[in-house]
Amino acid sequence: MSESLLPKNIAELKAYSSAKSEKLTGTTWLNANESPYAKEFQLRLDNLNRYPEPQPENVINAYCNYAKLNAEQVLMTRGADEGIELLMRTYCESGKDSIALFSPTYGMYKVSADTQNIAINELSQSLLLEANVSEICDCVGDAKLVFVCNPNNPTGSLTPVSKIAALAKSLAGKAIVVVDEAYIEFCPEQSAVSLLQDFDNVAVLRTLSKAFALAGLRTGFLLANANLLAAVRKVIAPYPVSTAVAMIAEQALSSDAVTQMRRQVSILNGNKARLETLLNESPKVSQVLSGEGNFVTLQLRNKDDIDAAMQQGTIMRPFTLYGDDNWLRISIGNEQELEQVRLWLEQPE
Template sequence: MATSLLPKNIESLKAYSSAKSEKLTGNTWLNANESPFSKSIKVSIEDLNRYPEPQPESVINAYSEYAQLSPAQVLMTRGADEGIELLMRTFCEPAKDTIAIFTPTYGMYKVSADTQNIAINTLSQDQLKEAQISELSLLIGDAKLVFICNPNNPTGSLTPVDKVAALAKALENSALVVVDEAYIEFAPEQSAVSLLQDFNNVVVLRTLSKAFALAGLRTGFLLANDAVLNPVRKVIAPYPVSTAVAKIAEQALSVDAITQMRRQVNILNSNKAKLKTWLSNSPKVTQVLCGEGNFVTLQLSDKTLIEQAMKAGTIMRPFTLFGEDNWLRISIGSEQELEQVKLWLEQSE
């Protein structure tokens, strides 16, 4: 009975398969782009009988200072994923409107669009990188939302901020350019946040899941001007952020905590450079992509090597990219965790 009630788009929906979807066992976890740096948080809450602030002022103020924006340009969400969904719910009409994405990229853009019966104009990362703005605008067509993951997951490629600006200018009367900066702390010089002073059609997605090492908190931010955020505020749930989450996020955005985060990013970038050297020198690796996030994506000569790693307890993320199923994404972990990858490469030779 229940299945007969399903809309066709939900019945045919292919759910997003996250790194935690499969019940895997291991001792070295490098499959979900998580930070290896755990946090010790102490929270004392005595007012859980009261509803939380819809947008906790202390967190909004702290993040706006961190992002160098005004508090009015910041909306707190349940992870960046909620920001993606909110933008589609607010600006796209089901069964009528279209979004544009550049594949391979983060899978939730497609899942959110499919869930809401929004069409997808699928372009490629090569087109985003190589096409002139005039050509790119034509390819995007009448899409209302244009998603650019920057740095891109899973390829790690970067779209220069000046190209994002040029695209926003070309689309200023027709589309929102949504820049997903989940990994921007690993390449902060390419942030599109500075574009908000010149463009009302630029939106930036942020998260505390990656560099801030709070993936379990599920906290993100929508950064935009009033033209975008005012209608989104009509759509967002009345109490999207729990009191506990707000208190932890506030601690994570203190001056000392941000200094610590940046120090950890430097360590991870150093670890990434070592890993890329090992991979480049391994005969088992045929290609290493230029990753700018907290991960490296590579192509193996033989995909059975992945099974060998998993049997040894080193869990990484297999991918099918560019029509081939021998790709692997390795999250940047601690030196000890990455030594397991090096051991796997050496044992595989």
């Protein structure tokens, strides 16, 4: 009975399969691009009888200080995923408008669009990286939102900020360029936040899930100019941020915590360089994609090697890429975790 009530787009929807949606067992978890660093926070829980601030002032101010923006340019969200959802709900009309994305890329852009009956203009990463801006804009067509994951998940590739600026300029009055910077802390000099001073059609997605080591908090930020965000503020839920989440986020954005985060990023980037060397020297690996972020994506010669890793308790993220199903994404862990990867790579064929 209930199935007959479903809209066609929801009935046909293929849900996003996150790394944690698969019921796996293991001892070394390198499949969800999480940080290996656990942190402790102080919580005061004697005020949960009151609703929280819709946009907690202390957190917003702390993120403004971190990102060098003003409060009108920052919106706190439930992970960057809510920012994706909000932009579509605010700026795209269901059954009429479209978005553009560059595959392979983060899967939630497609899921959010499909959920809201928004058409998808699926372009390629190679077009984004290799074509000129005029050609890209022609291919984007009438899309209202153009998603650029930068660094891109799962390939790690980078689109230069100058190219993003040129896209925004060419699409002014036609589309919003949405730059997903979930992994930007691993290459902060590549951030597009500086474009907000010149463009009112650029939005930047940020998260505390990766470098800030708070994947379990589900906290993100949507950064854009005041006019762009004013419409989004109409659409967001009245109390999107819980009191407990706000308390932890405020502590995570203190100057000492940001310094610690940057130190951990430096360690992880060093671990990544060592992993890339291991992978490039391994006979199990046929190709390693070089790029930014706290992960490395590679192609195996034999897909069965993934099963061997899982049997030893090392959980990584297999997927299909460019039509082949022998690709693997390895999150960058601590030295002990990467030692398990080395042991797997050195197992005899």
